[in-house]
Amino acid sequence: MGTAVRSHPLEAADFVANDSRMHWHDKALWFVRAKRDKAAASVPEWEQLREAASQIKLHTLSRLPEYLEEFERNATRLGAVVHWARDAEDHNRIVLEILKKHGIRRIVKSKSMLTEECHLNPHLEKNGIEVVDTDLGERIVQFRNEPPSHIVLPAIHIKKEEVGELFHDRLGTEKGASDPTYLTEAARGHLRDKFMNAEAGMTGVNFAVAETGGVVVCTNEGNADLGVSLPRIHIACMGIEKLVPRTQDLAVFTRLLARSATGQPITTYTSHFHGPIPGGELHIVLVDNGRSQFRESEEYRSSLKCIRCGACLNTCPIFRRSGGHSYHAVIPGPIGSVLAPLREPKKYYSLPYACSLCGSCSDVCPVKIPLHQMLLTWRGDLAAQKALPWTKRAMMKCGSLVLRNTWMYTLAGKLARTFMPWMPRWTLYNPLNAWGKHREVPSFPPHSFRELYRKRQQKNHGR
Amino acid sequence: MADNSRQAILDQLRRTTLEPVALPDLRGPWTTSDDPRRQFAEVLAAVGGRAITVGSLAEVNAELEKIPAYQNARQICSRVAGIARANVDLDAAGDPHDLEKVDFFIAPGEFGVAENAAVWVTDESIKHRVLYFLTQHLALVVPARELVSNMHEAYQRVKLGQRQFGLFLSGPSKTADIEQSLVIGAHGARSLTAFLVES
Ligand code: SF4
Numbered sequence: 246m247g248t249a250v251r252s253h254p255l256e257a258a259d260f261v262a263n264d265s266r267m268h269w270h271d272k273a274l275w276f277v278r279a280k281r282d283k284a285a286a287s288v289p290e291w292e293q294l295r296e297a298a299s300q301i302k303l304h305t306l307s308r309l310p311e312y313l314e315e316f317e318r319n320a321t322r323l324g325a326v327v328h329w330a331r332d333a334e335d336h337n338r339i340v341l342e343i344l345k346k347h348g349i350r351r352i353v354k355s356k357s358m359l360t361e362e363c364h365l366n367p368h369l370e371k372n373g374i375e376v377v378d379t380d381l382g383e384r385i386v387q388f389r390n391e392p393p394s395h396i397v398l399p400a401i402h403i404k405k406e407e408v409g410e411l412f413h414d415r416l417g418t419e420k421g422a423s424d425p426t427y428l429t430e431a432a433r434g435h436l437r438d439k440f441m442n443a444e445a446g447m448t449g450v451n452f453a454v455a456e457t458g459g460v461v462v463c464t465n466e467g468n469a470d471l472g473v474s475l476p477r478i479h480i481a482c483m484g485i486e487k488l489v490p491r492t493q494d495l496a497v498f499t500r501l502l503a504r505s506a507t508g509q510p511i512t513t514y515t516s517h518f519h520g521p522i523p524g525g526e527l528h529i530v531l532v533d534n535g536r537s538q539f540r541e542s543e544e545y546r547s548s549l550k551c552i553r554c555g556a557c558l559n560t561c562p563i564f565r566r567s568g569g570h571s572y573h574a575v576i577p578g579p580i581g582s583v584l585a586p587l588r589e590p591k592k593y594y595s596l597p598y599a600c601s602l603c604g605s606c607s608d609v610c611p612v613k614i615p616l617h618q619m620l621l622t623w624r625g626d627l628a629a630q631k632a633l634p635w636t637k638r639a640m641m642k643c644g645s646l647v648l649r650n651t652w653m654y655t656l657a658g659k660l661a662r663t664f665m666p667w668m669p670r671w672t673l674y675n676p677l678n679a680w681g682k683h684r685e686v687p688s689f690p691p692h693s694f695r696e697l698y699r700k701r702q703q704k705n706h707g708r
Numbered sequence: 709m710a711d712n713s714r715q716a717i718l719d720q721l722r723r724t725t726l727e728p729v730a731l732p733d734l735r736g737p738w739t740t741s742d743d744p745r746r747q748f749a750e751v752l753a754a755v756g757g758r759a760i761t762v763g764s765l766a767e768v769n770a771e772l773e774k775i776p777a778y779q780n781a782r783q784i785c786s787r788v789a790g791i792a793r794a795n796v797d798l799d800a801a802g803d804p805h806d807l808e809k810v811d812f813f814i815a816p817g818e819f820g821v822a823e824n825a826a827v828w829v830t831d832e833s834i835k836h837r838v839l840y841f842l843t844q845h846l847a848l849v850v851p852a853r854e855l856v857s858n859m860h861e862a863y864q865r866v867k868l869g870q871r872q873f874g875l876f877l878s879g880p881s882k883t884a885d886i887e888q889s890l891v892i893g894a895h896g897a898r899s900l901t902a903f904l905v906e907s
Pocket residue numbers: 505550551552553554555556557558580606609610611612613614616
């Protein structure tokens with residue numbers, strides 16, 4: 246923990262090296278972004294909804310302990326068992342204990358970024374439990390032994406031909422077949438089997454309602470519902486920030502979530518679980534894992550408003566062209582770049598720089614998180630925390646010195662204009678200068694702007 | 709151990725008092741639909757389902773017979789009275805797994821939402837909620853006058869907080885996880901027909 250991974254530019258370089266794949270990825274996400282725009286534009290009160298969503302989340306955060314207790318009371322009244330987990334370890338232990346108590350060996354799981362965050366799967370597998378991710382995209386990346394590359398579209402980085410190969414190996418589909426309908430049908434058959442044999446089902450939670458004690462899960466495939474309606478045991482894991490106070494608040498969020506995520510008017514299934522299935526058990530695990538600390542941070546608190554719609558990923562020019570895996574974080578993209586350094590600043594120092602500050606993420610965010618502003622704030626904070634590598638710090642120091650002193654700036658310009666045109670090419674285009682890798686410096690003009698301006702003024706006065 | 713975590717989380721949260729933020733008033737006004745029935749049908753078509761308006765419950769049988777998946781269905785289960793060919797007795801099924809082979813399920817929907825073609829269904833009248841997801845094809849029978857415009861109105865109607873499973877269901881099961889190609893029939897129903905019954 247805490248040691249640096251390869252920086253984002255280095256990771257992205259691998260992705261960008263395959264030019265046609267990069268453009269393919271870029272286009273696929275832009276397609277989703279365009280659908281989101283259309284859906285958002287079809288709702289006249291869109292901005293009002295965003296504002297309301299933001300207020301609801303801020304309000305809930307401000308009274309979080311009270312709402313958690315209210316939720317616990319109501320959920321318990323309905324027959325659910327509420328567990329509290331301080332961190333990932335706590336969470337994994339609780340889940341394993343529930344499964345062990347019932348002697349369970351096979352579970353199905355629907356998409357949950359939280360269980361990714363806690364690295365639950367390896368923990369359960371180590372303890373002899375078969376965990377099957379049932380969301381199609383998640384199953385694909387699970388087969389490949391990879392983490393999801395996107396929070397809503399886990400397999401967006403994989404081509405259908407590759408899925409075809411994978412399914413041929415794993416599920417015995419025809420060699421060379423890559424038709425998505427055919428492949429999906431194969432997965433349907435394979436996973437039906439897993440559903441029928443599962444002894445417990447796990448889901449994430451999109452929203453939990455304090456006043457009713459229920460949890461809401463949104464999916465398109467129906468995998469979450471199948472997974473927790475056949476077996477008797479349902480374990481729902483949620484971050485403590487998923488709470489909303491009232492039933493009415495769900496209207497705001499269900500109107501925003503799917504439109505922001507994929508451009509659908511609502512997800513196919515929006516399921517409300519209040520209490521366990523008749524004769525069964527519902528366990529709700531409330532997970533902190535750093536959230537209570539994030540909540541204390543004036544600068545980054547509002548990142549806890551996130552409803553994980555993925556819109557900021559789809560719109561981000563960096564994400565689209567570098568792929569989710571280049572972030573090396575559980576959550577990639579703009580929101581991931583805000584969250585990751587909160588946990589491990591040294592490891593993730595490069596993520597707030599994986600941003601052109603274009604602000605598109607903040608524009609699309611349904612809960613109005615000022616993502617690009619936070620990323621800018623991070624740059625200052627990381628420098629202050631000395632979390633940046635010395636090369637970056639030295640460059641920044643030099644830059645700031647030159648920009649603060651007029652004489653140095655003038656001199657540097659003059660020197661560059663005089664000497665650079667005569668210098669050998671390697672002095673500018675070398676491995677130390679990342680900016681020179683794919684770009685050519687425009688040819689140096691003979692005079693600077695200030696020189697030209699001064700001349701002009703003199704001429705005008707002379708007249 | 710568990711109690712410790714509970715206390716630790718609450719203590720940590722109470723360490724910092726945040727400035728109060730008011731809960732927004734959600735009474736609107738929100739956009740309403742001029743023609744909920746038309747909007748519902750259009751949106752349902754856009755999400756891969758189909759709405760059929762019928763004059764009375766008696767017509768549902770005839771309309772069902774026109775659907776190829778219904779014609780070919782071997783196991784049919786219904787929670788709507790008067791469906792002629794229903795041959796699976798839900799009450800006889802002791803375990804949800806017994807329903808694996810159901811081809812067609814016809815269920816009542818309480819009301820529909822025009823803005824997103826969602827229909828509110830619950831496990832109140834159906835013993836095994838899994839049937840909404842396990843059946844190969846699904847038809848929902850909704851009174852045509854029971855359509856609301858938007859989700860605000862919808863959540864005014866649902867009564868949460870009782871021990872119950874409730875679901876907004878909009879269209880058939882779908883996925884676009886392979887190269888963003890839309891495929892209908894991921895894990896749940898391969899088709900969804902909503903009958904809007906006028907009387
Ligand atoms: S930060 Fe906003 S746009 Fe990004 S995933 Fe979260 S809610 Fe969606």
